[in-house]
Amino acid sequence: MIKRRLILNSLLAIAVMFLLSISVAPVMAAGHNGNMAVFTDADNGTTQDITLENWFVVKLHENPTTGIVLIPTFSSGLNLISDTYKEDPNPGMMMDVGRTRTWIVHAKNTGDQKFSVVYRKPLMPFIVKETAFVMYLNVVKA
DSSP states (O other), X not given: OHHXXXXXXXXXXXXXXXXXXXXXXXXXXHHSSSSOEEEOGGGTTOEEEEETTOEEEEEEEEOGGGTOEEEEEEOTTEEEEEEEEEEOOOTTOOSSOOEEEEEEEEEOSOEEEEEEEEEEXXXXXXXXXXXXXXEEEXXXXX
């Protein structure tokens, strides 16, 4: 009976730790600076000012059913915190439904930084013409 209780308690502890690990990251991101800047396709090609140590969000649409996905690249002064997506509404259970990719990025170094995204098939060589989104960042001290 005691062995069984220890096993059940261990399994419960593991389950709780797993649930906390998948739910804490978005909360931490949202609470880091209270009001993260959100950038979209409308910000393509622009230069944005970001305060050092703040986080920002980039949201772009993709359709991975074509075999081509969005792959982010960023300068060494930026740190990727999370990469998630949300599928577009699909009430009719259609095929080939797109989704919105969301990246949360941390500005860890001051100076000129760059966040860009290319459309390509994973594991294929990079071709410069594939750049779909680029944003230049001026990271400054508070």
